[in-house]
Amino acid sequence: MNPFRTVLKPGVSKHTLSLGDRIVTVGSCFAEAMGARLLANKVSTLANPFGVVYNPHSLHKAVLYAVYNEPVPESTFLERDGLHYSYDFHSSFSAGNRAELRKRITDCLGATHHFLKDARAVILTYGTAWIYTRNETGEVVANCHKMPSQLFTKSILTIDEIVASFGDFHKRLREFNPSCVVILTVSPVRHLRDTIEGNSLSKAILRAACGTIARSFEDVEYYPAYEIMMDDLRDYRFYKRDMIHPTEEAEDYIWEHFVATYFNAETRAFFEEWKGIRAALSHRPFHPGSASHQSFLRDTLAKLEHLQQTVNVEEEMKSLRRQIESHRA
Incomplete structure (x- = not known):
């Protein structure tokens, strides 16, 4: 019988993961969704420690902050409406004064540094190629924190810029943890604030960059979460009411595909056993x-x-x- 859809069958990764491996997920809100499932299934996971970060440049920068475990520059801090933020971190990193915020960020970077040192895999989820650059400093920000738009210039990263940024990131990560592999994904979350045309352009750039990167490094793979959503599921019923974020059902489907691709047989058997126990516990x-x-x-x-x-x-x-x-x- 014709299934009337294109099923993307799981491959088998050459970088097999086990239950005892440490995994770090970083990037868009889709990275949080996958990180939550890893944690729920008892995988030692650090899920999106920096909060949601969308563009590749800021994502690489945040991880390298943790690699070197050094204080973030004072120039990245700002104050708005009595709260302090950092341009390099999500708005969940906020505090009533700069000292408190600096401590929160320092603690986060320290914990991530130690976890990352023994991590088996880092999953990077790129959300958008659109970036905002501070006119005052020329620095790309991870979050504008609702500051006036005239303080920034909006532009879009090129494939070459993303590839170059990843190359520097990869070199430094390998020096820090030579046994860590990188799994790249493009988030299936739609960025419609950039318009439908702008989102399509952005995703195309991200996907092309990931393809170039994965072909260039033996310890880097691309995982097709984006293609599963766009070409396998391919239906608005797999989006939430906002028509932007995948439903829990869609995320579960992608999760099961990911498990079949990356985890060894012993771990998959544990997940099945744990699934029944989780149901009993709830x-x-x-x-x-x-x-x-x-x-x-x-x-x-x-x-x-x-x-x-x-x-x-x-x-x-x-x-x-x-x-x-x-x-x-």
Whole structure:
């Protein structure tokens, strides 16, 4: 029977990942969605530590801040409406004074530095090739923080500029952690504020740059999240009501494809087992004190005890024990 769609079948990566590997996700809000799924499945993950960052130049810059674990320049700080921000970080990094903000950023960079040192993979998700440059300094910003538009010049990165920026980033990352691989993705999130035409141009530049980069480095791969959304799913029902962000169903589909591509058989088997346990943990009974539910809790606890040598399930076990104890006769 004709499926009336083009199914993008998972390949098998030469850079196989396992449950014990450390993974860092960085970039657009799609990086947060994938990072959340890695964490939910007990993979040691640092999910978007710098907040949402869209353009490749700012993304590379943020990771290199963590590589060198050095203070960010004072010139990147700004104040608006009584709150302090940094042009190189997402607006979630804000504080009532500069010292507090500097500490938050320093703590973040320090934690990322130590996690990144032993990371097996960094997943970079590029969101847009459009950039904003500060007229005062000539620096590309990660976020304009709603400052007046006349302070910036909007332009679009070229393929060559992205490739050159990645080349410098890659060299420094390899010096810091030679065993770390890079997985590139283009975010399927639509940037319609740049117009439909502008978004299409931006995504095309990002995709072409990723292709050039992946062909140039043995330890870099491109993962086709964008193509899965555009050509495999290819339907507005897989977008949320804003018609910009993929639905949870679409993200789950891409996640399952990613798992099949990158994780080894042992880890995939664990994910399947953990999927059932997660469903059991989220179960909300009508009669929590009933004998049948208490038996269900004890069975689930036994499964967790079996897994505790593999992953950290201490919090889940504590929760079940509290539920059992609270209804013990």
